[in-house]
Amino acid sequence: DGGITQSPKYLFRKEGQNVTLSCEQNLNHDAMYWYRQDPGQGLRLIYYSQIVNDFQKGDIAEGYSVSREKKESFPLTVTSAQKNPTAFYLCASSMERGGSYEQYFGPGTRLTVT
Amino acid sequence: EDKVVQSPLSLVVHEGDTVTLNCSYEVTNFRSLLWYKQEKKAPTFLFMLTSSGIEKKSGRLSSILDKKELFSILNITATQTGDSAVYLCAVANQGGKLIFGQGTELSVKP
Numbered sequence: 001d002g003g004i005t006q007s008p009k010y011l012f013r014k015e016g017q018n019v020t021l022s023c024e025q026n027l028n029h030d031a032m033y034w035y036r037q038d039p040g041q042g043l044r045l046i047y048y049s050q051i052v053n054d055f056q057k058g059d060i061a062e063g064y065s066v067s068r069e070k071k072e073s074f075p076l077t078v079t080s081a082q083k084n085p086t087a088f089y090l091c092a093s094s095m096e097r098g099g100s101y102e103q104y105f106g107p108g109t110r111l112t113v114t
Numbered sequence: 115e116d117k118v119v120q121s122p123l124s125l126v127v128h129e130g131d132t133v134t135l136n137c138s139y140e141v142t143n144f145r146s147l148l149w150y151k152q153e154k155k156a157p158t159f160l161f162m163l164t165s166s167g168i169e170k171k172s173g174r175l176s177s178i179l180d181k182k183e184l185f186s187i188l189n190i191t192a193t194q195t196g197d198s199a200v201y202l203c204a205v206a207n208q209g210g211k212l213i214f215g216q217g218t219e220l221s222v223k224p
Contacts, residue, residue: 031210042118042202042214043157050210058211090156094210102148103212105156 003027004106006091011111013085021076021109023091032074033092033103036060043090049074078111085113116141120203120215128223131193135218137203138185147179147186148212150202157202160188193222 004025013019025032031050035043045058049068063082068074078085088110092103118139127133139147146164150157161170163179163186170177179186190197200219204212
């Protein structure tokens with residue numbers, strides 16, 4: 001069964017703790033992306049990676065970090081420096097590095113920080 | 115700055131109505147425009163448009179792109195309650211990024 005998996009589905013953390021969100025894909029896609037979605041807003045790009053061992057900041061990278069050690073995996077760490085971490089986080093992947101192919105999304109992780 | 119704007123932001127209709135959702139954009143190095151449907155979870159892909167004037171159709175949904183006027187519309191005919199969702203428009207640039215609009219929240223009442 002091909003697709004993108006994210007875990008966990010719901011995550012609760014105390015303020016000041018770092019937390020890592022998992023994203024795995026078995027679609028053999030080169031490019032992977034992390035987005036954040038807040039109520040009433042569209043998706044905002046946090047980080048993206050078009051090839052293993054390389055990634056670029058998106059529009060709202062502050063307070064986040066990523067790694068891309070394997071083609072299949074693109075974990076996102078929400079650090080304590082992120083001022084408003086509570087949000088819905090979506091991971092996506094696409095076949096072609098240039099992005100003209102559609103991005104496929106994982107089921108998302110809803111993070112709540114109190 | 116690249117920008118994608120959707121209108122209306124929310125819409126309430128009754129089953130059987132036809133709706134038109136709008137998406138305008140100002141994006142440097144446009145590559146394609148995509149429509150997604152989101153029902154409280156991950157967005158699911160509907161259409162990708164790259165050429166002006168060619169309508170894409172899937173059942174009761176259709177979409178068209180105007181690259182001269184920089185907009186796209188998504189039409190849904192004979193709406194059903196299952197069409198209730200947030201519809202997202204996104205534009206891909208040559209650098210491989212998607213720029214998303216705010217979304218249109220559609221509610222279809224029985």
